[in-house]
Amino acid sequence: MTKEQIRDTILEIIGQIIPDEDLSNLKGDVPLREQVELDSMDFLDIIMELRKRYGIEVPESDYTQLATLDGSVAYLDPRMRDL
Amino acid sequence: MAAKKADESRIVVTGVGLTAPNGNNLAEFRQSLLDGKSGIQKINIRYMGELLAGVCHFDPLKYQKKKELRRGTRAGSIAIYCAQEAIADAKLDFACLDKSKIGIYLGITEHGTVETENEIYEIKQFDYDVKYWSHHHNPRVVANNPAGEVTLNLEITGPHYTLGAACAGGNIGLIQGLQMLLLNEVDLALSGGVSECTGSFGIFAGFKSEGALAFHPNPEKACRPFDKDRNGVVVSEGGCIFVLERLSDALKRGANIYGEIVGYAINSDATDFILPNAERQVECMKLALNKAGISPEGIDIINTHGTGTIEGDPVECQAIREVFGEHPHAYINNTKSFIGHTMGAAGALELAGNLPSFEDCIVHPTINLDHLDPKCPLNNLVINKPKKIDKVDYILNNSFGMLGINSVVIVKKSWHKAESILEIDDGGIYDQGAD
Numbered sequence: 001m002t003k004e005q006i007r008d009t010i011l012e013i014i015g016q017i018i019p020d021e022d023l024s025n026l027k028g029d030v031p032l033r034e035q036v037e038l039d040s041m042d043f044l045d046i047i048m049e050l051r052k053r054y055g056i057e058v059p060e061s062d063y064t065q066l067a068t069l070d071g072s073v074a075y076l077d078p079r080m081r082d083l
Numbered sequence: 084m085a086a087k088k089a090d091e092s093r094i095v096v097t098g099v100g101l102t103a104p105n106g107n108n109l110a111e112f113r114q115s116l117l118d119g120k121s122g123i124q125k126i127n128i129r130y131m132g133e134l135l136a137g138v139c140h141f142d143p144l145k146y147q148k149k150k151e152l153r154r155g156t157r158a159g160s161i162a163i164y165c166a167q168e169a170i171a172d173a174k175l176d177f178a179c180l181d182k183s184k185i186g187i188y189l190g191i192t193e194h195g196t197v198e199t200e201n202e203i204y205e206i207k208q209f210d211y212d213v214k215y216w217s218h219h220h221n222p223r224v225v226a227n228n229p230a231g232e233v234t235l236n237l238e239i240t241g242p243h244y245t246l247g248a249a250c251a252g253g254n255i256g257l258i259q260g261l262q263m264l265l266l267n268e269v270d271l272a273l274s275g276g277v278s279e280c281t282g283s284f285g286i287f288a289g290f291k292s293e294g295a296l297a298f299h300p301n302p303e304k305a306c307r308p309f310d311k312d313r314n315g316v317v318v319s320e321g322g323c324i325f326v327l328e329r330l331s332d333a334l335k336r337g338a339n340i341y342g343e344i345v346g347y348a349i350n351s352d353a354t355d356f357i358l359p360n361a362e363r364q365v366e367c368m369k370l371a372l373n374k375a376g377i378s379p380e381g382i383d384i385i386n387t388h389g390t391g392t393i394e395g396d397p398v399e400c401q402a403i404r405e406v407f408g409e410h411p412h413a414y415i416n417n418t419k420s421f422i423g424h425t426m427g428a429a430g431a432l433e434l435a436g437n438l439p440s441f442e443d444c445i446v447h448p449t450i451n452l453d454h455l456d457p458k459c460p461l462n463n464l465v466i467n468k469p470k471k472i473d474k475v476d477y478i479l480n481n482s483f484g485m486l487g488i489n490s491v492v493i494v495k496k497s498w499h500k501a502e503s504i505l506e507i508d509d510g511g512i513y514d515q516g517a518d
Binding site: 017018019020037041042044045048051052 | 148150154218
């Protein structure tokens with residue numbers, strides 16, 4: 001996957017988890033939770049979806065790296081580029 | 084006769100919210116009951132294939148966001164829909180109410196089966212590795228879930244819980260609300276019952292293993308209480324929540340009053356896990372009549388519990404004959420014949436379907452009764468067509484459940500009605516006059 005594809009995948013997953021939110025104007029460098037209603041259970045949904053779809057394990061100590069869209073792409077790039 | 088009670092000690096129904104397989108509000112539901120319209124359809128059940136069930140077709144997005152739907156349960160969604168509809172129907176100024184004085188009391192047959200089955204099904208594809216088990220599982224399966232989801236949706240901060248009472252749950256939710264109002268624990272009760280059981284293959288498989296799951300080539304004919312060709316229960320989902328208030332409060336705000344709950348009783352068979360007990364059912368009906376301060380001849384309509392099982396229906400008929408045998412003027416019907424067994428919702432939903440009779444004096448029938456089982460003789464059983472009678476002052480509602488839990492609720496016509504509540508087209512199809 002390219003970085004762009006990874007970003008689209010993350011947005012698609014988030015869109016599934018918070019379907020009432022408009023994600024079209026999300027800023028990549030601002031924490032997601034400051035821009036949309038995304039609580040800790042929703043965040044765990046993202047982690048679960050990555051696990052189910054791609055077998056990616058995100059340890060709890062790394063959760064902060066997924067706070068923003070840009071951060072998520074950077075963190076997932078080495079884990080998803082060969083998919 | 085019972086001593087006259089103060090208005091503060093009299094509990095009335097001032098709002099009804101419901102979803103049934105054949106209607107998503109009381110007017111629709113009642114119309115279906117008068118029109119003989121069944122809500123039973125074919126449904127595909129995991130591991131079992133095509134079966135028959137009663138499925139509700141309300142719009143859950145009327146009161147919930149998509150995210151709430153994804154996170155919550157079907158029972159929660161049904162409860163929210165019914166609670167919102169009941170509050171709207173009661174014409175309450177909800178924004179001005181003290182939310183800490185509203186209680187939510189919902190009867191359930193079971194809860195969590197659907198969600199647990201779904202999770203196990205989901206992790207099967209990951210070779211049962213529980214790291215794929217959802218973090219939403221626990222809040223979904225806690226027994227208070229359906230009532231708790233209502234508090235989240237409506238920001239109600241008063242007490243909420245469910246009452247596990249098998250198929251008597253709907254009546255028992257109602258009784259609990261009444262008791263909490265009488266204890267002054269709350270000023271308003273959202274009481275009734277819900278069921279999401281059509282989502283569980285285990286419920287269907289359990290009835291099938293018991294030899295008590297109904298089947299028929301025509302889904303609408305499958306639920307046939309008291310018919311000699313009945314062959315079991317039609318599993319259905321549904322919900323019904325009543326707004327209950329003290330009569331004094333209802334009068335103060337000029338509320339429409341559907342009826343007053345004047346009698347109720349709960350008892351236990353203490354004899355069998357599944358098979359009912361006529362003697363205890365008799366006791367339960369008599370206890371409720373006693374609480375209402377009336378004799379059997381005071382009852383005008385009996386809504387039977389009858390589920391369409393071979394074993395259960397004759398037992399209830401025997402109990403009714405014993406209580407009402409010498410006072411045969413009560414008319415008897417059955418609501419499950421239209422909607423199947425809505426489990427935890429059944430008691431409340433079936434009572435709701437009868438409440439409009441106070442206004443129109445029409446008794447909806449039991450349908451699908453082609454050949455009355457000789458083991459189920461009942462006086463004045465209203466068969467296949469609605470019946471117009473002279474008066475309806477009292478309705479008695481039976482609701483019984485597994486492990487031998489019996490419940491009876493008696494509702495009295497209110498003379499404080501401000502206006503006609505429902506517009507129902509009776510179509511002139513009913514039998515005229517009492518006989």
